[in-house]
Amino acid sequence: MSEQVQAWSERIREASAQGRALRIRGGGTKDFYGRPVAGEVLDTTAHAGVVSYEPSELVVTVRAGTRLADVEALLAGSGQMLAFEPPHFGAGGTVGGCVAAGLAGPRRATAGGVRDFVLGAKLIDGRGDVLKFGGEVMKNVAGYDVSRFLAGSLGTLGLIVELSLKVLPRPVTEATLRFALDEAAALHRLNQWAGQPLPLSASVWQDGVLHLRLSGAGAAVDAAIARLGGERLDDAEADVLWRGLRDHRAGFFEGAAPLWRLSVPSDALAVALPGAQLVEWGGAQRWLRSAAPASEIRPRVAALGGHATLFRGGTGGEEVFHPLPAPLVALQRKLKHAFDPAGIFGPGRLHAGL
CATH class of the missing domain: 3.30.465.10 (Uridine Diphospho-n-acetylenolpyruvylglucosamine Reductase; domain 3)
Structure with missing residues (x-):
């Protein structure tokens, strides 16, 4: 020791x-x-x-x-x-x-x-x-x-x-594609692609734009690009995008309103709550910037089969993580x-x- x-x-x-x-x-x-x-x-x-x-x-x-x-x-x-x-x-x-x-x-x-x-x-x-x-x-x-x-x-x-x-x-090859899609269309596409043999490694949707990252062997990535279409980002722009998302340096995360992390099934419908949203993980993780109270946010997310975490911006006195049922508390x-x-x-x- x-x-x-x-x-x-x-x-x-x-x-x-x-x-x-x-x-x-x-x-x-x-x-x-x-x-x-x-x-x-x-x-x-x-x-x-x-x-x-x-x-x-x-x-x-x-x-x-x-x-x-x-x-x-x-x-x-x-x-x-x-x-x-x-x-x-x-x-x-x-x-x-x-x-x-x-x-x-x-x-x-x-x-x-x-x-x-x-x-x-x-x-x-x-x-x-x-x-x-x-x-x-x-x-x-x-x-x-x-x-x-x-x-x-x-x-x-x-x-x-x-x-x-x-x-x-590390992947041999990576490429990032950009698509102009509304939220419903992006969620539909993401769930469609998830069931196909594609080298997907990340996705993010915000404000009508979906970005998709492909990672793997060069031939597999090239074949996926030809199949999916979209606009390919240059490597430097893609690196800024994914690092910014990883470390919350993207503009979305710089707002003043509380930041909520919503975990829901990937095929859940759009979360109808006030504020700005960003969708990750093929639809399974959704970030919400909103001043709405927990009493409004958590029931809506729970109805979709998920839970909500107050990631940043709380007052300090509230529960940050979704309340647990009694057996889990025990x-x-x-x-x-x-x-x-x-x-x-x-x-x-x-x-x-x-």
Whole structure:
């Protein structure tokens, strides 16, 4: 055990004994996400570096405080990538924060989400014990897959110390097509194309324009372009588009109204709510800029079979994530108690009272 991990274990034991809340923080690029939380900051950025990386094994193991940008640069040198295309939201974003937030970018609908790429994890629980789950190979799961449900936990179960992530080769060829379509037509086309053997890797619709990204072998991408039509963007313009979407630098995300993240079935109809909308993931993720209250937004989204998260712009007192049914609340409490019996890690960040 390193000196840093030992020091953290002792600090967590003391905080647990005293009932003192801790707020786990890496680069701070996702401080806005979730409900406000008080507590002493436990900074992870000093615990950085690559533990192991063998490109032929398609696995990288890193310390949680390692910058996401550094890991991606390392992988790019071997023609590989984190296929869930995690958002950075700033230069200081860390791998631990990336997994704890559980957020994926434009490629998520075709490649999978964060938890699909977490093979193993080492963390310190609320008792100060160092625990290890999973491993560094694809088939390592026995019993509860703890390493994967850390994705999206926002630091409320323990301090992530180390992570093993599956990586994939970068596509040989990519192309982005632009189509002039209204929302209904774009949703129809996206659901049509999803059932066909096309090398789709991302999509976004806003203000009457649909952009579609194709990724794969050159012949497959060229054949798809000939079949689909549309206007092809040059590579530089396409890169700005997808990076801006990934990191919310596009103009849509710069508005003053609260930003809602709506998760619905991909074939759901247009979400009839006031405000501006942007559609991603083949229709399964829809962003809404609206001053409408949660009491109007959440029932409408639930009626479509989905849920709504207040991603940015709340007052600080409301529930950020869609309220859970009673059985799931009970399950969350048991899980929280199992890993953090004194409730010191980010109390209330996911839901009030948890």
